[in-house]
Structure formats: structure tokens, C-alpha cells
Amino acid sequence: MISTYLGYVTATKDMATTLARVAKQASVKSDQQYYDTHIGKIKNVDEFLADQKLYSYAMKAYGLEDMTYAKAFMKKVLTSDLSNSSSFANKLNDNRYRQFAAAFNFTANSTKPAAQSDAQKNDTIGLYERSFANEATLAKKESAFYSSWIDKATNVDDIVNSTRMRDYVLTAHGLDATHISKSFLKSVLTSDLNDPNSFVNTASNFSSTSAQATYKLIASEFGFKPDGTLSGATAQTAQQKEALISRYDNTVPTLTTLASATSNDQYYHQQIGKVRSADDITGDNRLFSYVKSAFGVNSKVTAKQFSLAVSDKNYAFVTGMTEMVSAFNFSPDGSLPAGQPAQTDASIKTTSDKYMAHYADARQTLFKDAETHYAAVVGKIKTINDFFAANDFQSKDLPTVQEMALRAYGIDKNELSREQLRKILESDPYDSKSYVGSLKDQRFVDLAKAFNFDSKGHLRPAVEALPLASMNSFVSAYSKAKTFGLTGQMREKAVKDVKDAANNFIKSIGKVKSVDDLLADKKLTDFILVANNIDPKTVDKNTLKKAFTSDPEDAKGFLNSPAGQKFKAMVSVFNFDSKGNLTNSKISTSQNKGTRLATDDLYLHQSLESQQGASNDGIRLALYFQRKAPQVNSVYDIMADPALYNVIKTTFSLPSAMSNMDVTRQAKMLEKLFPVKDLHDPAKVNNLLKRFSAVYDAANGVNTNSPGSAILTGGSNIGMSADLLLSIAQLRSR
Structure with missing residues (x-):
């Protein structure tokens, strides 16, 4: 029989190669191929339990082979809500059940697909809000282009034949360029305002007096002769250009910024003294918008509705325009009584104050x-x-x-x-x-x-960085790591801190769209590492990026190297591709690709351990301990697992009677033997298991002259204090 020491060292020297060799075994290969081929076809938990070959494979992978018969029990495990600490799987002391439930998409809290997840919805709404801020920036860029371009125009055709410039001029006045022909605009721009028979002075050319006023305003802003040539050195004077650009910059943004509001207020003070009729207000889109905003009137109120309110007090009352109309001195026909301004100084101040106080209300x-x-x-x-x-x-x-x-x-x-x-x-x-x-x-x-529709228009699950089951599993594992063994006020504080950390984790992980997003958030990465029993202080960002972008199926890749193996289970459950971006290729109804690969990996480990245990149970125990050590957060985890406890008792020659001691006393004795945090250090675990192998071989008469025997006399840096040795001696004498 091969010695435990030699068997353990041989198997773990290059674990990736060892597992690859197991994977090539005919029975193992057949079982794995069947599982990989069929698990994606499973639609619900009942189908999964009904396929004995699939179900048995998974149960063996998670070390639950002896519970394969208990399908009703396992169904309750698989459908447990892992986000609820009182759910069936979470109430079980054996952590394997929680891990098993997290590996599949059958949990009770697996939400039905939605058109948008909360994260997608928030993203869309956030981008919608931001689009209004972007308008002002884009308006400034367009205005800079216009400012340079208009000085080069030599004929009216330069404007009307340029879609970009035509849109700019019309948009500045609140007009839709798609409904205005080139010939119509050309007629406006070449009109002589002093000629009563010119195009803009002929009322029949316009749908309303307010529309006519708008086009008169446009004509007044340019210097073109009736034949379309320039009447001056440029198409616009510096003052005309500045006024048009200011109008555009303050008209284009749908929602008004503080800078725009201030500019609009200045414009209002400049123009209100020139107003001679209600049409002068409604014909200037910027002025009309200002007045409506000041008095809280719906921005969609039209010039015609305003005119009706001026002429009919009842209509003004019904439509909520009484205060706005009363601020002006217009007669019912929209004109001003002889010698009266549109507004008194007091009304001007009131209107201005109201606008500056309420311009943001629309936003x-x-x-x-x-x-x-x-x-x-x-x-x-x-x-x-x-x-x-x-x-x-x-x-x-x-x-x-x-x-x-x-x-x-x-x-x-x-x-x-x-x-x-x-x-x-x-x-x-x-x-x-x-x-x-x-x-x-x-x-x-x-x-x-941003939406979750499949090729037939039906809803599909949202593509998120971390599946819901894995997310809940991480929260549960993090909570256990941070609170296990604590009592009293220390536990109360830890529970509160865990709750805050978990809420931040859930909120933050939903925003992650790439590995870079993930690694940019240290709180998030620290949470994930702790949940996977990895000390954040021992890992740098470059290593994590290497792990997240490595292919777990590449036998020679980083995740299958000694340095990368501890990250394999953690990164495999994330939905990132090799470039670190979100992908939907890993998502499946019953089990995502990451957890399927993890299941396959566990099955290989279980097969290796079973095969080694058939000839020497010490090798099985050592391999099992090496695999489970990173998940140990307390000596209580060891005491709850007979195989782990067996390794510790054998390594330190603890008497079997120790298991009969008070649990608290057992825990204190174990805590004196070794720091639990050392079990998260592969090198220290390796040393401990070499010592275990030597002691096991010596106790069972197996190859006692093996190289491992040297460990018994000084190869380990773990010792026992005098009081601990005395306690053990007393136990042995009973």
C-alpha cells in the first residue's frame, strides 16, 4: 500500500494534471459528458430530480452522495431562499446544502424575468436625466460651429441648402425644420421688413399672427437682399449673430440650467419694453416660454390658447392662466391701450422673481x-x-x-x-x-x-455580473465569516456591519458591467474575497484581473495553476467573457456555465478522493482537508465535520475521548493548537497535511521510513503549549 505521505504529495504536486488524468478515465469521462450535455436541457427542479444520472452526479460532486435517496429533502434544499437566513437550506448546519442550492437556479427567490431589472431600469432613467444636461453641452458645440460658419456665407442659398444650418436657425426659434420647405425659408430670409408687400409682411402667407411674428423676427436677424445676396459684409452683424446664438443656446436644452435661466431673464428685461401686442409675446418662442415658466403654466400652451385667455377671463380662469394674463396690460383683442407698456415696472419685477424662483420646477x-x-x-x-x-x-x-x-x-x-x-x-x-x-x-x-427580450419577443433573464443564487450565497458566506463564534455586543455590532456591507454589495454588484467596474470598487472586491475565504490583504488588483479573465477550462491557464486555483470557484460563477465584459453565453435555465464547471471540478475531486481512499483512507482525508480548508472560518467548522476533525486529531495526536468534552472546551483547546487563519494559507495547510500524513502512516504501520517521518521530529512549525499537553495527557489517562 502506498504511503499517505507519498500519495498526498504525488497527487497535489500538480493538482491540475492529477485531475486531468482522472477526467480521462472512461467512467468519469462518460458521467461528465452526460452531465454537461443534459443539464442545460433541464427546465425545473422536478426534471432535475427525475434524471437519476444527472442528480446523482451533482450529489456526489457536492459530497452529498449518501443523501441521494432523500429527494423530497433535497427538493426543499434546492428551492430554499438563500437570501433568507431562516430558509430551509440556511437553517441546516451542514454548509454543503447551501452550496448545493447556490449551484442551481431553482431557489425560491429566483425572480421571474422582467422587461428590465432594477439595475437596467435605474440605468435607463439615469441616462434619460443625463441626456438633458448633455443637450446644453451639445448646443454649445453646435453654436461654436455656426459662429464660424455663418461668417463665410455669401448668399441665402448657403443657409437654406445646408441642412445643419437650416436646422440651427429654425430650432433657435422653436420651429420644426422638417415641416418648413427651403423655398419658404428663403422667402422669409430675403424679405424686406420695411416693404409692406414683402413675404413676411403678408399675413396670408402664415397660419397665425404669432407665426408671422416669429418669421419677422427671423428675417430681422439676417442681412440679405431680395435677390439673396448680402446687404452688408456678412450675413449677420456681430450683434445679430450673438443674439441668435444666445437664443439657440437657451432654446435647445429641453430643461433650463441656471446659466440659461439667468440669460433668459436678461433677455426678458431687454425685450419686454419692445412688446406692443400679445402676438409679440407668442411670436417670440423664448419670451413666451419664459412667461409660461414664470407663472407655472403648462409649457404646451399654444399662442392661440394664450390669445383666448387674454380675450376671455372665464377661459383664463378655467385654464389656469388668470395670473399670467393679469400681469400684462393687453386689451381683449391683444393690443395695448395707447401710451401703456406691456407691463408695469412692478409686474416686470414680479414676473422676473417668479421665473427665477420656479424655472427649475419643470425639470x-x-x-x-x-x-x-x-x-x-x-x-x-x-x-x-x-x-x-x-x-x-x-x-x-x-x-x-x-x-x-x-x-x-x-x-x-x-x-x-x-x-x-x-x-x-x-x-x-x-x-x-x-x-x-x-x-x-x-x-x-x-x-x-437595457431590455430583456428574446428572439421571439418574450422575456428572458437579465444578464448580470453575478447570478442571483451566487449573490445570495456570497452574502450568506460573508455573514458567516464575519459573525461566526461572536457573542454579545461583539456579535450585535458584527451583524449590523454585515447587514450594511451586504446592502452595499447588492446595490453595487447590480451596477457592474465589466471586470474593470468590479475591480474599481474595493469594498465590492473585498466583500467577494471574504465571502470566498480569501484575505483581501493577500491579493492585488492585477492578480484579480488575471483570475477574472482566465479561462477555467484551460488546463494550463492561471486558474488551474497552484497560485490561481483558490480563485477558480469564485470567478467561475461570474458572467464575464475573456475580455472582462458581460456575456450571456454562461447563462442557462437550470445551472449557469460557471457553476456547471464548478460542479464538474468538484466531481473530479470527489472521484480522486474516493479512488485514493479505496487503497489508503489517509490520502482521501488529506486531499479532502486540502480542498475544504479555505472554507473553514472557525474551529467549530472543523468540529462539525468528522473528516476535518479526524485530520486535526490525527495530526496532533489528540485522544478520541476529546470529542466527548464540552464543545466550548474543545474549541478552546483547538484554538491553542493552530490559528484558523492559517488554513487559508496553502503553504501552511500543505505543511500541516505533510505532518498528518507522517503521523497517519506511523500510526497505521504504513511506510514509516518514508520522507514524511522527518516531519515528526521537527518538520512542522506548529507546537503545543505545556498546559495543552497536560490537558491532553489527562484526557488519555481517563
Whole structure:
């Protein structure tokens, strides 16, 4: 019989090679191939339990082979809510059950797919809000371009034939360029304001007097002759250009910033003295918007509605415009009585004060109402048809789900047809060969990632960095690591700290889109390491990145090297590809790829340990201890596991009667023998197991002259204090 020492050293010298050799064994290879081929086809826990070969394989992998018969019991384990400390699996003392439940997607708290997860919803809403801030920045860039370009214009055609410039001029005045022809704009720009018969002075050319006032304003801002040539050195004077750019910068942003509000207020003070009729207010989009904002009137109120309010006090009252109308001296027909200004000095000050106090109300109201509505509607979407139906029947005062989503990802609402949008949302954004991938536009890819529709328009699970079962398992493991063995106030404080850390973990992990995101958050990575029994102080960021981007199936890769093996189980459960980005290729209904690989790995370990144990149980114990040591957080973990305790008792020649002692006393004695933290150090564990091997061989008459016997006389740095030796001696004498 081979010695324990030699068997252990041979097997662990290159564990990756040892396991690869086991994997090639016919029976092991057959079992693994069957499992890998069929586990992805399982849709629910009952199908899993009904496939005896699959079920038995998994039970053996997690060391639960002796419980294979107890299917009803195991179903309760597999469907336990791991986020609930009182759930069935979490209440069991044996940690193997919790690990088993976490390896599959059958847990009771596995939520049904949603159109958007909370993280996706928050991302979309956040980007939607940010888009308004981006408008101001983009407006400044467009204005800088216009400022340089307009000085080079030599003819009116330079403007009307340039889509970009035509849009700029019309947008500055609140007009939709898509509804205005080139010839119409040219006629406006070449009109002579002093000629009563010119285009802009002919009322029949316009739908209303307010529209006519707007186009008169545009004509006044340029210097073109009726033939389209310049009337001066440039198309605009420096003053005209500055005024138009200021108008654009303050019109384009949908929501007003403080800088824009201040500029608008200055503009109001400059223009209000020039107003001679209600049409002068409504004909200037910037001025009209200012007045509506000052008095809290709906921004969608039209010029015609304002005119009706001026002429009819009852209409003004019903529509909530009484205060606004009363601030002006307009007659019912919209004109001003002879000699009277549009507003008194007192009214001007009141209007200005109201505007500066309330200009941001529109932003707050829009965000609050739109986002509340968005979250409620998205929560009811079950298919792609629901998504489009929600856009067909929404309040006219709020943006639709589609409008908010498109705006959030920088897509114009008129840029895509409904059919194109459907194809994008039903496409796989993680596949470069899919429809959305073929468009080569990151905006569309990001939009597809923001929703969870499959190729048929049905809901699929959200692609997140960490599966829910693994997330709950990490929280449970972290809690155990931080609170085990503590009592009284120390435990109360630890429990509170754990709760705070877990809440931060759950909140933060949902935002992670890449390995870089993960590693940038030290609190997050520390939590994950502790949950996997790895001391954060012993790991640097470069090592972690190497681990997360390594292929666990590569026998020669980092994760299968001595230095990387301790990270293998941890990183395998994350949904990252080899470049460190999110991927959906690892997600499956019953068991994700990471946990399947972990199950296969455990099965190989179990097979190795069983085979070695058939000839020498000491080798099995040593290999088992090496595998489980990183998961030990307390001497109580050792005492609860007969195999682990057997190794410790053998290594330190502890009497069998010790197991009959009071549990607390046993724990204190074990704590004096070795620091539990040493079990997270592979080198120290290796030394301990070499000593175990030598002692086991000596006690069982196996190869007592093996090299391991030297450890008995000085090869180990672990010793016993005098009082501990005395306690052991007393136990032996009983």
C-alpha cells in the first residue's frame, strides 16, 4: 500500500494534471459528458430530480452522495431562499446544502424575468436625466460651429441648402425644420421688413399672427437682399449673430440650467419694453416660454390658447392662466391701450422673481412624473407587444417608454421605424453576428442590453455580473465569516456591519458591467474575497484581473495553476467573457456555465478522493482537508465535520475521548493548537497535511521510513503549549 505521505504529495504536486488524468478515465469521462450535455436541457427542479444520472452526479460532486435517496429533502434544499437566513437550506448546519442550492437556479427567490431589472431600469432613467444636461453641452458645440460658419456665407442659398444650418436657425426659434420647405425659408430670409408687400409682411402667407411674428423676427436677424445676396459684409452683424446664438443656446436644452435661466431673464428685461401686442409675446418662442415658466403654466400652451385667455377671463380662469394674463396690460383683442407698456415696472419685477424662483420646477416635475410613470409601465411589460402597446396609449403630458428609452441611449425618436426597433430589441446584443451587432452602432447595442427580450419577443433573464443564487450565497458566506463564534455586543455590532456591507454589495454588484467596474470598487472586491475565504490583504488588483479573465477550462491557464486555483470557484460563477465584459453565453435555465464547471471540478475531486481512499483512507482525508480548508472560518467548522476533525486529531495526536468534552472546551483547546487563519494559507495547510500524513502512516504501520517521518521530529512549525499537553495527557489517562 502506498504511503499517505507519498500519495498526498504525488497527487497535489500538480493538482491540475492529477485531475486531468482522472477526467480521462472512461467512467468519469462518460458521467461528465452526460452531465454537461443534459443539464442545460433541464427546465425545473422536478426534471432535475427525475434524471437519476444527472442528480446523482451533482450529489456526489457536492459530497452529498449518501443523501441521494432523500429527494423530497433535497427538493426543499434546492428551492430554499438563500437570501433568507431562516430558509430551509440556511437553517441546516451542514454548509454543503447551501452550496448545493447556490449551484442551481431553482431557489425560491429566483425572480421571474422582467422587461428590465432594477439595475437596467435605474440605468435607463439615469441616462434619460443625463441626456438633458448633455443637450446644453451639445448646443454649445453646435453654436461654436455656426459662429464660424455663418461668417463665410455669401448668399441665402448657403443657409437654406445646408441642412445643419437650416436646422440651427429654425430650432433657435422653436420651429420644426422638417415641416418648413427651403423655398419658404428663403422667402422669409430675403424679405424686406420695411416693404409692406414683402413675404413676411403678408399675413396670408402664415397660419397665425404669432407665426408671422416669429418669421419677422427671423428675417430681422439676417442681412440679405431680395435677390439673396448680402446687404452688408456678412450675413449677420456681430450683434445679430450673438443674439441668435444666445437664443439657440437657451432654446435647445429641453430643461433650463441656471446659466440659461439667468440669460433668459436678461433677455426678458431687454425685450419686454419692445412688446406692443400679445402676438409679440407668442411670436417670440423664448419670451413666451419664459412667461409660461414664470407663472407655472403648462409649457404646451399654444399662442392661440394664450390669445383666448387674454380675450376671455372665464377661459383664463378655467385654464389656469388668470395670473399670467393679469400681469400684462393687453386689451381683449391683444393690443395695448395707447401710451401703456406691456407691463408695469412692478409686474416686470414680479414676473422676473417668479421665473427665477420656479424655472427649475419643470425639470423636477418632468423627472418625477415621467420616471414614476416609466417604472410603473415597464413593470407591466411581459412581451415586446406590450412594449409597443404602452407607447400607443400613454398620457400626452408624459414621454412614452419608447421615447424615454431612445433618448436615454442617444437615439432620435424618428431615427428608427417600429419594425427596426423591434428587430433591435429582439436581437442578441452579446452576439456580434446578430442583427443589432451588424448595425455597428453602440447606441443600438446598449439599447438592446437595457431590455430583456428574446428572439421571439418574450422575456428572458437579465444578464448580470453575478447570478442571483451566487449573490445570495456570497452574502450568506460573508455573514458567516464575519459573525461566526461572536457573542454579545461583539456579535450585535458584527451583524449590523454585515447587514450594511451586504446592502452595499447588492446595490453595487447590480451596477457592474465589466471586470474593470468590479475591480474599481474595493469594498465590492473585498466583500467577494471574504465571502470566498480569501484575505483581501493577500491579493492585488492585477492578480484579480488575471483570475477574472482566465479561462477555467484551460488546463494550463492561471486558474488551474497552484497560485490561481483558490480563485477558480469564485470567478467561475461570474458572467464575464475573456475580455472582462458581460456575456450571456454562461447563462442557462437550470445551472449557469460557471457553476456547471464548478460542479464538474468538484466531481473530479470527489472521484480522486474516493479512488485514493479505496487503497489508503489517509490520502482521501488529506486531499479532502486540502480542498475544504479555505472554507473553514472557525474551529467549530472543523468540529462539525468528522473528516476535518479526524485530520486535526490525527495530526496532533489528540485522544478520541476529546470529542466527548464540552464543545466550548474543545474549541478552546483547538484554538491553542493552530490559528484558523492559517488554513487559508496553502503553504501552511500543505505543511500541516505533510505532518498528518507522517503521523497517519506511523500510526497505521504504513511506510514509516518514508520522507514524511522527518516531519515528526521537527518538520512542522506548529507546537503545543505545556498546559495543552497536560490537558491532553489527562484526557488519555481517563
